[in-house]
Amino acid sequence: MNDGTAKQQASSKDRTSRWIDAMRAQDYDTVWAISQEALSERKPEQRDDPTLPYHYRWVWDGRDYHRKHCLVRCYHGLGDTIQFARFLPLLGARAASLKVEVQPRLLPLLNAVFQKVGHQGIELVPFDPVRPAPPSECDMEITELDFALRARPADAPMPYISVSRALLPRSVVGLCYEAGDWDPARCIPADLLQPLCSLAPCLTLVPEPTSLDVLNPGGCPFDMEITAALVAAMDLVITTDTMIAHLAGAMGKPTWLLLKAEPDWRWPVGSRHTPWYPSIRIYSQTVSGDWRGVLAEVWHDLAAVALSAKEL
Template sequence: MSDHGWTRAMREERYEDAWAIERAVLAARDPATCDDPTLPYHQRWVWDGSAVDDRDVLVRCYHGLGDTLQFARFLPVLARRARSVAVEAPARLHPLLRFPGIALAAFDDAHPLPPSGCDIEITELAFALRCAPRDVPVPYLHTTPAPLPHDTVGLCWQAGDWDADRWVPPALLEPIAARHRCLSLVSAPTTLPVINPEGCPFDLAATAALVAGCALVITVDTMIAHLAGALGRPTWLLLKAAPDWRWDPARRDSAWYPHTRLYAQPTAGDWQTPLATIARDLDMIQGEDHGQPPQPVRARVLG
């Protein structure tokens, strides 16, 4: 949703105000346009605003992987209130979405599931349940950490092709990778001095294990940011100057992920400034800037 008032309310954690705006949007919808097959999935709506309590609910994941991971926190809340819950999500995500009492179905964009008693898109769950992000403890996703070397820092510099402005040129991460033990969380080879120059596996369960094994994740605004946040890993998030609605560039923290710290560009295209701040913060954590013996990242990093 791009409405400026809604974005401002969400960033300021005025959820009742945001939900009032969503209520007005729902009331204005033409029922004939529900799940309109002429629209791309991410532009469709499926929920009519009715209560989810004691009903058979089908949760459709029509947005990106990151959106699904972000709003998956509300699935256990929904399961406690609905009669039954099924989640239609990309099969790649299924290993991460195994919650008690929730059935999983693979989303096939050519053959979506038929309507249920109550259909809802996963990004509408907060409004439907009147549940704020901080109402759900983090971590809400869990996996066995990969056995990585001590104090490994995960790096992700690529985001989706739909917004190249979120990407960080990997050469800008060279100073960080040269000074710290780093792991690539990008599923492509890299020339950066990381412990896995072949890149991260294109497998979300394996990626989640790597993220869980990192002492710190430094990432751009992409699925990795949500995965690390949902797993409760310390995460430093690089943001473009005018980021997505869920991040406030004027803040350093996030209501969605309490262990995430925000590093936004001061002006569009300037990645050097936030990366310089990250480099200084990493050095300070390890005690290198004030003559003290290096301290473990895992022990001292702040989210």
């Protein structure tokens, strides 16, 4: 590695650190200034670079999107798409037309949501890496929308996902302890959630069989519409940092989010609340890897909620 490359990487790392600090501090003017700095250094020939994994690509080159035919590409995870989907109506109101290339698993849910709230002008199409949609007048990646639109979380009304409720007993609590392969440190040993099952009827939101004492030991169906309907019928969702947290938050469902000691950029450090989802309460590790301490606090709070419900 030559000195020029090393300095460039150090500068990029410092910029990312400053961006994360500003985002957590809700200093969005600084966030956008840092993003503009990075945008000015982008090389046109590296736009949507096919040699890079999708989650490392940038798409928007700063061009004007007003009254243009726009295409939004969803290159990150399902949770990222749900988090930033709140800004699609804002872009749709400014663009001549808006097409969104969505992960197939999310397509039926988002189609139903946007049709229900009257955003028929937003066309959703499945994202196929083998046959991506052709470029439009203005392309963006969905996680660039806040910067492109200069939009804060509060600029999008909450909740922005609404579905019909499934039929469930009263006072059901949803549990999600798996976070996939992206960051194994977010995953929680399932047995640590077992004490919660003694406090309320529980239902797993993980699509696999479980030994937990839940209403659905066979697991939750691997279907977003069914999962959303189940979440809609729950009193509370308790989840690690994964797609379920974003889904429940976007639906305005009371949600207790269990975070590792050094969480992702979108979650504040040392705070119970996040501007992205007002219905979320945060429980963070104070010691890296200590899920037992987190679950002990959750058990205490859930026990208090259960006792209050019994006294009513």
